[in-house]
Amino acid sequence: MKLKPHLIIFLFSIAFGCKTLEEKSIHLNIEKDTKEIFDSLVEIRRDFHQNPELAGNEIRTAKMITKHLLSLGLEVKTGIAGNGVIGILKGSGDGKNIAWRADMDAIPSDFSDDASYKSKVKGLQHGCGHDVHMAIGLGIAEVLAKNKEAINGTIYFIFQPEEETFVGAKNMVTTSEFSTMNLDEIYALHVTALPVGQIMVKPNELYAYQKRIQITFKDNLSKEEAKDLYDTIRTETLRKKDGVNPWEIPKAFDSAIGLSNPNTVFKDYLFLEENFVTEEANNQFHIKGYLYETDKSNLPNILSKIEQAINNTTFKDQFISVSYIQGNPTVLNDEELTSKAMNLLNDLYGDETAVMNYGQIPYFNDDFIYFQQKVPGVYFLLGGSNYEKEIVAMNHAPNFRVDEKCIKVGVASFSSLILERANVK
Numbered sequence: 287m288k289l290k291p292h293l294i295i296f297l298f299s300i301a302f303g304c305k306t307l308e309e310k311s312i313h314l315n316i317e318k319d320t321k322e323i324f325d326s327l328v329e330i331r332r333d334f335h336q337n338p339e340l341a342g343n344e345i346r347t348a349k350m351i352t353k354h355l356l357s358l359g360l361e362v363k364t365g366i367a368g369n370g371v372i373g374i375l376k377g378s379g380d381g382k383n384i385a386w387r388a389d390m391d392a393i394p395s396d397f398s399d400d401a402s403y404k405s406k407v408k409g410l411q412h413g414c415g416h417d418v419h420m421a422i423g424l425g426i427a428e429v430l431a432k433n434k435e436a437i438n439g440t441i442y443f444i445f446q447p448e449e450e451t452f453v454g455a456k457n458m459v460t461t462s463e464f465s466t467m468n469l470d471e472i473y474a475l476h477v478t479a480l481p482v483g484q485i486m487v488k489p490n491e492l493y494a495y496q497k498r499i500q501i502t503f504k505d506n507l508s509k510e511e512a513k514d515l516y517d518t519i520r521t522e523t524l525r526k527k528d529g530v531n532p533w534e535i536p537k538a539f540d541s542a543i544g545l546s547n548p549n550t551v552f553k554d555y556l557f558l559e560e561n562f563v564t565e566e567a568n569n570q571f572h573i574k575g576y577l578y579e580t581d582k583s584n585l586p587n588i589l590s591k592i593e594q595a596i597n598n599t600t601f602k603d604q605f606i607s608v609s610y611i612q613g614n615p616t617v618l619n620d621e622e623l624t625s626k627a628m629n630l631l632n633d634l635y636g637d638e639t640a641v642m643n644y645g646q647i648p649y650f651n652d653d654f655i656y657f658q659q660k661v662p663g664v665y666f667l668l669g670g671s672n673y674e675k676e677i678v679a680m681n682h683a684p685n686f687r688v689d690e691k692c693i694k695v696g697v698a699s700f701s702s703l704i705l706e707r708a709n710v711k
């Protein structure tokens with residue numbers, strides 16, 4: 287990853303207005319400082335990788351983060367909503383309050399791992415890449431600490447526990463430490479199967495809405511009856527483009543039909559997951575399954591569509607009701623900040639650094655939305671795959687691996703972004 291020095295003067299004049307040469311050179315410093323600490327960040331990432339901790343139990347992880355932030359000279363607050371840690375970096379002048387968030391927890395997983403730094407804890411792995419997120423967060427803190435004379439405003443590094451269980455962010459935003467930060471903007475990323483070097487972002491919803499539905503009947507249905515009926519409902523409610531199905535996640539990262547294509551098959555869809563469960567309770571029979579919808583405004587109408595589909599079958603007389611029993615809000619990027627961030631990253635680091643995402647991935651979500659409900663923010667997807675080296679950073683997959691070069695990309699790009707956003711008058 288390289289800055290484009292020959293374009294700097296021209297592009298800076300567009301992106302930032304009239305800046306002095308001294309102000310422009312700060313991003314060259316950021317790139318240089320990132321390169322210098324890259325090896326140490328890889329070591330940090332591998333240490334987290336070897337010592338994964340489950341949601342709610344990020345004790346060693348929090349200690350390591352605290353130690354590192356203190357060594358950089360940051361003020362540190364610990365024990366926030368459990369094992370959360372906040373590092374505070376004050377710039378040299380007044381400006382905005384900007385936060386960068388990294389999640390801390392690992393996942394239950396026992397897939398084979400041939401890395402020399404594989405997990406030392408049986409049954410636990412950093413299979414979602416949060417070890418990479420923490421290394422990047424600490425890297426940005428280190429780079430910006432080195433360049434704090436150029437920062438106006440205050441940067442908050444939020445290390446958040448319990449993301450996988452979707453409770454960490456929700457708990458953190460209720461703390462007094464969160465309200466006293468008085469944040470203007472917040473940013474975060476997730477490593478994904480995109481090629482290393484690439485950053486992808488989208489205004490508004492980044493993922494599909496996931497809802498759990500429950501359909502209730504008077505009498506029990508046999509296994510076969512339940513499957514037939516559920517399949518009928520799936521067919522009747524399905525909405526998708528021709529071609530690849532939106533549940534075929536690996537295709538989301540294919541440049542021809544994936545998220546980077548304006549005509550991607552990963553937009554404007556509704557589907558029910560193939561798997562469902564049944565339950566007998568209180569003399570009633572329930573079928574429960576998950577659906578994925580890209581358009582929030584369709585959510586209220588889906589239930590009546592399901593009702594209609596059932597009323598056209600022989601199960602009509604046994605049918606009692608259908609309802610949503612579970613569903614989280616989904617990551618929602620601020621439109622204006624997304625566009626500003628994209629322009630800035632591409633101006634600084636090359637036109638293809640940040641590409642537009644035109645789709646919404648099903649199955650995945652992030653509790654970062656609870657921060658975004660309080661503060662305008664942007665959540666980025668960061669490429670971690672290197673197909674030539676057979677590294678595919680497909681989160682939670684058995685062969686999840688990350689090209690650690692993405693740490694360099696993340697640290698330089700987002701140090702630049704945060705510094706510029708803090709300095710906006």
Ligand SMILES: [Zn+2]
Pocket residue numbers: 414415416476681
């Ligand atoms: Zn994750």
